[in-house]
Amino acid sequence: xxxxxxxxxxxxxxxxxxxPLARAQEAGEQGETIEVQGQKPSxxxxxxxxxxxxxxxxxxxxxxRSVGEMLLAAPGVSVHAMGGPGQxxxxxxxxxxxxxxxxxxxGIPLQGPGGGAVDLSTLPATLLDKMVISRGxxxxxxxxxxxxxxxxxxxxxxxxxxxxxxxxxxxxxxTALLAADxxxxxxxxxxxxxxxxxxxxxxxxxxxxxxxxxxxxxYYDFTRENADATRGSALLRVSQELxxxxxxxxxxxxxxxxxxxxxxxxxxxxLSRELDQGGVAGLRLRGAAxxxxxxxxxxxxxxxxxxxxxxxxxxxQDGAPDCxxxxxRSSSLRGEGELRFPLGEANAFDVLAGAxxxxxxxxGTGEHQRGLLSLAVRDDVSLGAGVSLHPGLRFDRIGAESxxxxxxxxxxxxxxxxxxxxxxxxxxxxxxxSELYLMRGGAVGNPELxxxxxxxxxxxxxxxxxxxxxxxxxxxxxxxxxxxYQLFPPARVKPxxxxxxxIAGVELQAIVPLPAGFLASLSWSFLDxxxxxxxxSLAYRPPHRIFARLARRGDSVEGYGEVSxxxxxxxxxxxxxxxxxxxxxxxxxxxxxxxxxxxxxEAKNLLDNRTYEDVFQYPLPGxxxxxxxxxxx
Amino acid sequence: MKRLALPFALLLACGGxxxxxxxxxxxxxxxxxxxxxYDSSQxxxxxxxxxxxxxxxxxxxxxxxxxxxxxxxxGFLAYFVPSVGTVxxxxxxxxxxxxxxxPGFVRASADGRLHVPCSGDFSGADGARAIVEVxxxxxxxxxxxxxxxxxVPNGVAATANRIWTGDAFSTTVFAFDRATLAADPVAPxxxxxxxxxxxxxxxVIAFKNDLWALCGSDISGALYRLDPDTGAVRGQxxxxxxxxxxxxxxxxxxxVVNAGDSTISLVAVSPTLSAQKVFTxxxxxxxxxxxxxxxxxxxxVASAFNTAxxxxxxxxxxxxxxxxASFGANSGPYNILPLDDTQAIVSNRGTNTIAAAHWVxxx
Numbered sequence: 001x002x003x004x005x006x007x008x009x010x011x012x013x014x015x016x017x018x019x020p021l022a023r024a025q026e027a028g029e030q031g032e033t034i035e036v037q038g039q040k041p042s043x044x045x046x047x048x049x050x051x052x053x054x055x056x057x058x059x060x061x062x063x064x065r066s067v068g069e070m071l072l073a074a075p076g077v078s079v080h081a082m083g084g085p086g087q088x089x090x091x092x093x094x095x096x097x098x099x100x101x102x103x104x105x106x107g108i109p110l111q112g113p114g115g116g117a118v119d120l121s122t123l124p125a126t127l128l129d130k131m132v133i134s135r136g137x138x139x140x141x142x143x144x145x146x147x148x149x150x151x152x153x154x155x156x157x158x159x160x161x162x163x164x165x166x167x168x169x170x171x172x173x174x175t176a177l178l179a180a181d182x183x184x185x186x187x188x189x190x191x192x193x194x195x196x197x198x199x200x201x202x203x204x205x206x207x208x209x210x211x212x213x214x215x216x217x218x219y220y221d222f223t224r225e226n227a228d229a230t231r232g233s234a235l236l237r238v239s240q241e242l243x244x245x246x247x248x249x250x251x252x253x254x255x256x257x258x259x260x261x262x263x264x265x266x267x268x269x270x271l272s273r274e275l276d277q278g279g280v281a282g283l284r285l286r287g288a289a290x291x292x293x294x295x296x297x298x299x300x301x302x303x304x305x306x307x308x309x310x311x312x313x314x315x316x317q318d319g320a321p322d323c324x325x326x327x328x329r330s331s332s333l334r335g336e337g338e339l340r341f342p343l344g345e346a347n348a349f350d351v352l353a354g355a356x357x358x359x360x361x362x363x364g365t366g367e368h369q370r371g372l373l374s375l376a377v378r379d380d381v382s383l384g385a386g387v388s389l390h391p392g393l394r395f396d397r398i399g400a401e402s403x404x405x406x407x408x409x410x411x412x413x414x415x416x417x418x419x420x421x422x423x424x425x426x427x428x429x430x431x432x433x434s435e436l437y438l439m440r441g442g443a444v445g446n447p448e449l450x451x452x453x454x455x456x457x458x459x460x461x462x463x464x465x466x467x468x469x470x471x472x473x474x475x476x477x478x479x480x481x482x483x484x485y486q487l488f489p490p491a492r493v494k495p496x497x498x499x500x501x502x503i504a505g506v507e508l509q510a511i512v513p514l515p516a517g518f519l520a521s522l523s524w525s526f527l528d529x530x531x532x533x534x535x536x537s538l539a540y541r542p543p544h545r546i547f548a549r550l551a552r553r554g555d556s557v558e559g560y561g562e563v564s565x566x567x568x569x570x571x572x573x574x575x576x577x578x579x580x581x582x583x584x585x586x587x588x589x590x591x592x593x594x595x596x597x598x599x600x601x602e603a604k605n606l607l608d609n610r611t612y613e614d615v616f617q618y619p620l621p622g623x624x625x626x627x628x629x630x631x632x633x
Numbered sequence: 634m635k636r637l638a639l640p641f642a643l644l645l646a647c648g649g650x651x652x653x654x655x656x657x658x659x660x661x662x663x664x665x666x667x668x669x670x671y672d673s674s675q676x677x678x679x680x681x682x683x684x685x686x687x688x689x690x691x692x693x694x695x696x697x698x699x700x701x702x703x704x705x706x707x708g709f710l711a712y713f714v715p716s717v718g719t720v721x722x723x724x725x726x727x728x729x730x731x732x733x734x735x736p737g738f739v740r741a742s743a744d745g746r747l748h749v750p751c752s753g754d755f756s757g758a759d760g761a762r763a764i765v766e767v768x769x770x771x772x773x774x775x776x777x778x779x780x781x782x783x784x785v786p787n788g789v790a791a792t793a794n795r796i797w798t799g800d801a802f803s804t805t806v807f808a809f810d811r812a813t814l815a816a817d818p819v820a821p822x823x824x825x826x827x828x829x830x831x832x833x834x835x836x837v838i839a840f841k842n843d844l845w846a847l848c849g850s851d852i853s854g855a856l857y858r859l860d861p862d863t864g865a866v867r868g869q870x871x872x873x874x875x876x877x878x879x880x881x882x883x884x885x886x887x888x889v890v891n892a893g894d895s896t897i898s899l900v901a902v903s904p905t906l907s908a909q910k911v912f913t914x915x916x917x918x919x920x921x922x923x924x925x926x927x928x929x930x931x932x933x934v935a936s937a938f939n940t941a942x943x944x945x946x947x948x949x950x951x952x953x954x955x956x957x958a959s960f961g962a963n964s965g966p967y968n969i970l971p972l973d974d975t976q977a978i979v980s981n982r983g984t985n986t987i988a989a990a991h992w993v994x995x996x
Contacts, residue, residue, distance in 0.1 A: 209917065211957035211993040213918060214993050214994070267962060311700035484830075533852075572919070573893070574893055617937075
């Protein structure tokens with residue numbers, strides 16, 4: 001009955017939804033990195049001692065996969081998808097929140113419009129070659145914010161000859177995709193241009209109980225409304241060799257989309273929409289002088305997002321006097337220089353210095369800017385006998401907040417197929433602009449927020465044989481000063497540095513090449529996430545996640561089957577409410593019908609379970625079919 | 634609870650269970666110009682909250698807010714006979730329309746008066762915060778007490794000599810002299826509970842010669858037993874996290890609904906004050922907003938899932954949901970009012986209606 005409790009129902013979901021808007025988770029000898037295809041690792045040189053996984057985009061040829069769906073092939077990853085195709089999806093690494101993972105496109109940090117979590121649904125999957133997932137507190141390697149780890153999105157790269165490909169698909173719920181890319185020689189280098197357009201009506205049928213307290217209460221079918229999404233994306237990447245030891249790389253990527261915001265199953269919002277546009281640009285000069293390698297890079301990001309028909313209580317009629325459109329723009333500009341040089345025979349140093357600024361401007365946040373400064377040094381020390389050390393130290397200043405991110409990793413190759421590794425890291429995450437300033441509906445910013453801080457230690461082993469690749473990691477992470485939105489009596493929600501958590505876990509991955517072109521892979525992630533202030537489990541962290549896949553690639557026939565299982569996990573902070581476990585079976589098969597042309601058919605959620613919802617009661621789709629035609633020359 | 638006195642008297646007089654006339658299925662609440670918007674281009678919506686029975690009618694507070702929670706006009710009490718459904722309004726805003734905004738609770742006192750706390754704009758500094766007294770026989774505002782600055786009233790309980798309310802800004806309860814409406818005839822009384830981030834007074838009620846105050850926080854909750862005249866603490870007991878509402882049972886015990894962990898605490902007063910969690914809601918229900926009692930039957934509202942529950946407190950094996958009602962998407966049921974031990978109505982903040990509960994009982 002108190003006014004406060006009236007707000008409780010609306011404000012927390014609203015704050016969580018609003019937060020993403022303004023801001024609701026290596027090569028050769030490096031790291032315990034496993035390519036899901038079972039090929040030679042080619043992960044991030046930034047984190048040689050970190051647990052990592054490489055997910056190749058080509059692995060999913062003939063399948064319709066979002067970036068989030070592809071990431072689920074890796075252990076230690078969970079993706080929070082707020083509904084069906086085209087709807088927002090955020091990433092969590094090792095149980096960290098979406099804000100606590102760094103996502104980079106060709107090395108350029110991405111972020112949501114308010115400086116927070118990246119919406120994976122805005123990233124076009126067909127424009128990417130692969131994704132490199134590095135797990136752990138990796139601030140020294142990837143900068144502040146990498147408290148759960150980092151995902152490096154590697155865009156398609158050009159080749160010295162004309163090549164290209166195209167994909168078209170059509171499927172359930174009015175879903176369709178067109179994508180094409182072409183690589184060509186240009187000047188003293190090459191270029192690749194890729195485009196993707198996709199859309200969905202999103203009008204799937206879902207089922208829910210209206211009276212869940214009654215045992216055996218029936219499920220009723222509903223059609224999801226206002227879940228349509230349309231997006232267009234393009235990527236241009238040009239590489240030029242300007243001299244014997246001098247080169248330049250240009251990256252331009254842009255995306256624009258429009259989607260309905262359908263709301264939860266209990267409180268649908270048929271009038272709410274979101275429009276967004278974003279772009280990334282980067283220019284890098286690279287060179288070498290003897291043993292010294294160097295690079296200089298300038299990059300920038302620009303994002304704009306507009307909400308229509310959105311209110312604190314639900315939806316409203318766009319254009320009505322009490323239903324103003326809300327937009328927000330954010331941008332960043334960075335310059336970065338990097339030197340890599342040997343020191344003696346045992347040390348390879350990497351020194352990085354960067355500076356820049358980021359800004360936000362919107363009705364909800366006001367106009368704010370802050371400077372960025374970073375200095376980092378890393379060393380790869382060979383100690384002999386197959387042992388290497390990887391210390392690192394990075395200093396960052398973000399606005400008024402400063403922090404050090406040290407790390408230390410060690411690798412040991414006692415015999416060729418076996419690698420052992422261990423790593424420790426400590427870092428921080430500065431509050432986002434949204435957390436500091438966002439004022440919308442019942443949410444208020446908190447300019448007094450301090451950075452979140454975390455450290456972690458992990459150890460692992462990897463066996464990389466011709467018949468089996470096996471990786472195992474165990475980790476222990478500690479978080480403090482976590483920023484959590486809390487009710488702020490009498491009538492607001494506001495972020496505070498109140499969280500204190502311990503997350504421990506185990507990650508296993510096995511890849512087995514089989515005869516006749518088959519490849520089996522299995523990953524298992526275990527999380528034990530505890531609120532240290534009261535001992536309860538942390539909400540929204542599934543203790544178990546299993547992903548198993550059997551796929552075949554060949555000259556004329558291909559196919560796959562996979563199982564994705566997420567165990568039940570807490571919905572509240574008191575271990576009394578849970579989101580049920582979810583089991584998804586997907587399968588697909590394809591034939592090369594003519595020359596380079598493949599036709600594939602794919603089915604997702606084969607069990608047609610229509611009762612799955614995410615943590616905010618956003619329904620997830622049941623059985624779906626898609627037909628895919630693709631060709632590459 | 635005094636509102637139960639009349640039905641029980643009827644029950645005793647007739648020698649059988651009291652049965653209220655069936656309520657109207659759904660009652661639309663006033664909108665638009667009926668709510669006297671300050672700016673006709675930006676009217677509010679009824680946003681009904683508290684429910685109470687008096688003088689043979691049901692009264693419901695209308696907070697009259699826009700979608701951004703701003704106050705669009707004066708607060709109202711709407712009243713109706715549930716079996717008839719015709720709605721009339723009492724303007725609580727006074728001559729300038731600003732004497733009461735955002736009313737939440739409404740409670741009847743032993744002498745039949747209604748008291749309504751108005752929270753204003755939640756700033757704690759505006760003049761629209763008040764306790765408004767209404768005579769339900771004449772359906773007029775009889776008196777108004779302004780809230781001291783820095784406080785936002787939450788809950789209301791009229792005892793013989795005091796009108797008590799809680800502070801949504803702090804964990805204190807404070808009083809007005811019942812005769813003069815002078816504020817703070819006794820010093821505000823702290824009613825703290827352990828917290829991590831926030832705590833506040835969720836509600837106060839008068840029950841069985843005691844004043845009861847509920848402290849709610851993000852991690853805990855406490856029920857205080859207070860002297861109805863002085864506010865002196867007679868006892869306290871820990872309940873569940875983030876409790877939102879409480880109700881008295883006819884056997885002298887109390888029940889508290891805890892939104893934090895979706896549980897119900899049963900509080901015994903004698904021999905000592907003690908609490909026990911006796912029921913946990915399913916994982917699909919949340920944002921529990923209200924609890925009422927009729928004999929051994931409890932009525933609750935789960936706002937996040939648009940449902941209400943009918944719970945048999947004395948069921949074999951412990952409290953059991955014996956009926957559940959759904960009010961549909963976006964309904965946002967907020968308060969529930971039992972009309973007898975089976976029939977109940979809810980105030981739907983989302984759809985701005987009063988709706989009758991149709992219980993699904995299962996096997």
